[in-house]
Amino acid sequence: MIALNTMMIAAAFEIIAIIFALFWIYRVLCYDHKNSRNDSTIRREVEVMPEFVMEFPMEEMMPEGLTEFSWEEVRQATNDYNVDNLIGFGCYGHVYSGLIGDMPVVIKTGIGYRHPTFLSEVSYMSSKTQHRNVVKLVGYCYKEGEYEVLVYEYLIKGNLQDYLKEHAGLTFKQRVSVALGAAKGLQHLHNLSPPLQHKRFRTNKVMLDAYLNAKISDAGMSGFLQEIPVGRLIFDNDTGGSEETVDVYSFGLFLLELFTGEEPQELTSNNDIFLWIGELMYLDTLSDERTGTFKRESLISLMMIMMNCLIYPATERVNMDVVVTELEKIEQNEEVPLHMIILPEE
Numbered sequence: 001m002i003a004l005n006t007m008m009i010a011a012a013f014e015i016i017a018i019i020f021a022l023f024w025i026y027r028v029l030c031y032d033h034k035n036s037r038n039d040s041t042i043r044r045e046v047e048v049m050p051e052f053v054m055e056f057p058m059e060e061m062m063p064e065g066l067t068e069f070s071w072e073e074v075r076q077a078t079n080d081y082n083v084d085n086l087i088g089f090g091c092y093g094h095v096y097s098g099l100i101g102d103m104p105v106v107i108k109t110g111i112g113y114r115h116p117t118f119l120s121e122v123s124y125m126s127s128k129t130q131h132r133n134v135v136k137l138v139g140y141c142y143k144e145g146e147y148e149v150l151v152y153e154y155l156i157k158g159n160l161q162d163y164l165k166e167h168a169g170l171t172f173k174q175r176v177s178v179a180l181g182a183a184k185g186l187q188h189l190h191n192l193s194p195p196l197q198h199k200r201f202r203t204n205k206v207m208l209d210a211y212l213n214a215k216i217s218d219a220g221m222s223g224f225l226q227e228i229p230v231g232r233l234i235f236d237n238d239t240g241g242s243e244e245t246v247d248v249y250s251f252g253l254f255l256l257e258l259f260t261g262e263e264p265q266e267l268t269s270n271n272d273i274f275l276w277i278g279e280l281m282y283l284d285t286l287s288d289e290r291t292g293t294f295k296r297e298s299l300i301s302l303m304m305i306m307m308n309c310l311i312y313p314a315t316e317r318v319n320m321d322v323v324v325t326e327l328e329k330i331e332q333n334e335e336v337p338l339h340m341i342i343l344p345e346e
């Protein structure tokens, strides 16, 4: 028993040493001093950013490729806004599940909020968020000054945060695949021109379909929510970054929650980040019980990605292209070679 403990502690120290070494090598090699701005510059940018910036074209246009549902269709789909169909209360309004025809949908009712540019916002949102890892906006229902409703595809396994609580036995490989799906969704948003930031990315903004494919929800919603006079929403993530680096930071926290099953803590320095990421070493020693087997180098690569997402100053953070590439490598590393798959006998 003592020997086992000593081995576990030695393994833990070995991993810490490797991570620190890799991290410092990375910093020396990759830090772009010329183009870097320090954190206080970025903080100032966040402070002076106008609160109600609109990120979508202002001219009114009819949303293309979206279905316009009637008030009656929405009323029937929600069983007359029956409490049994109510699945949550979001910042935007009440959220219902229901069926329109035979299509399962999620209906977000923005009643009470008045967006004079609703149609152009919806149009913009839909055109920018068409990706297999982004929850699909299928339609809307709108009458100026009276009601506004967004209709999304329904993802049967709900949000990742709740799913993790009920499925602690999700394997390492499944978690990597969820992480990769979510990363690709964010990568798509960030690579748009101009880039679209999610701004409220976290585990409850990632939905899962029946096959555990991850899709980001509320992409492009920040424009809507900025108009709601609740200060908390605007700079939900004041972790010292602006533009896409805020989402990248959130993605680092998302990974920590996904792989530890614990809610993210407040991390205010690189030291805090090291300490929490270090906790992942327990996954190494407990691998069989909690998350199935996986290779140690995959865990180390994952910890490196987390560190590079969470690092201060924000200008040193990686972008989502790098995150996707690195997660793909981990996924391939965890793949069972074809010749090792034993097929059941006929």
Ligand SMILES: Nc1ncnc2c1ncn2[C@@H]1O[C@H](COP(=O)(O)OP(=O)(O)OP(=O)(O)O)[C@@H](O)[C@H]1O
Residues within 6 Å of the ligand: 087, 088, 089, 090, 091, 092, 095, 106, 108, 135, 152, 153, 154, 155, 156, 158, 159, 204, 205, 207, 217, 218
């Ligand atoms: N497309 C979807 N498929 C399945 N469930 C969904 C979908 N969209 C939202 N939900 C669920 O509906 C509930 C409300 O979601 P919503 O995103 O509107 O608000 P929230 O995340 O609870 O809060 P916030 O307003 O801060 O975003 C959550 O339980 C969420 O998981």
